[in-house]
Amino acid sequence: MxxxxxxxxxxxxxxxxxxxxxxxxxxxxxxxxxxxxxxxxxxxxxxxxxxxxxxxxxxxxxxxxxxxxxxxxxxxxLSRDRDHPVQRAWIEEEVPQCGYCQSGQILTAAALIARNPHPSDSDIDAAMDGVLCRCGTYHRIRRAIHHAADLKAGAK
Ligand code: FES
Ligand code: FES
Missing domain, CATH: 3.10.20.30 (Beta-grasp domain)
Incomplete structure (x- = not known):
């Protein structure tokens, strides 16, 4: 030990x-x-x-x-009051289904928008590729990442 x-x-x-x-x-x-x-x-x-x-x-x-x-x-x-832009976007876009994969999805998305404030669909697909969702929430995840980027930029 x-x-x-x-x-x-x-x-x-x-x-x-x-x-x-x-x-x-x-x-x-x-x-x-x-x-x-x-x-x-x-x-x-x-x-x-x-x-x-x-x-x-x-x-x-x-x-x-x-x-x-x-x-x-x-x-x-990730945040004190679930108010990280990714968490806010996740809630607003109603991303999770069973939820099991979602902490991995959210943290991967947070790392992505920290280094790339406006990721394209292909940037998102490349970054999120290694996090599987058995419930198939991928479309909502992609939408929420764009939404989070907008929230982070203060555009919405
Ligand atoms: S538990 Fe770590 S990649 Fe599956
Ligand atoms: S929400 Fe169920 S595995 Fe992703």
Missing amino acids: ASMTLTINGKIHSVNVQQGTPLLWVLRDSLGLTGTKFGCGEGYCGCCTVIIDGDAVKSCGASVESAVGKKITTIEG
């Missing part, structure tokens, strides 16, 4: 875990941040996605030690 310090949602957390433990296990099992979901555990579905230093990262494939010293954002910390 090794003691490690993680910065998650602006707070410092100390954890005592084995080297190589997936960040996903630490978030969910050690820290109770269960908004980050377990799907495949093998890097295919994307429902475990978090933001690390601005990049959307599948936390099942990231070792806990790889996240030390970096800024980690989970769905619990």
Whole structure:
């Protein structure tokens, strides 16, 4: 076991875990941040996605030690009052169906519009490609990302 310090949602957390433990296990099992979901555990579905230093990262494939010293954002910390433009757009466009994939979708979309304020449809498709939705909410996701970009720009 090794003691490690993680910065998650602006707070410092100390954890005592084995080297190589997936960040996903630490978030969910050690820290109770269960908004980050377990799907495949093998890097295919994307429902475990978090933001690390601005990049959307599948936390099942990231070792806990790889996240030390970096800024980690989970769905619990994306905003204080669910007022991030992506969250507002998600609500207004009524994106979720069962909801299971949605924290990964929202965080991937948030990372996208942070680096690309006006993504095209093809930018959106490329960025969101690794996050699967069994309920097929892809059209609403694309619409909500355009809406979020507008909200962020203050256009609507
Ligand atoms: S649980 Fe991480 S990609 Fe599926
Ligand atoms: S909303 Fe059900 S899996 Fe995406």
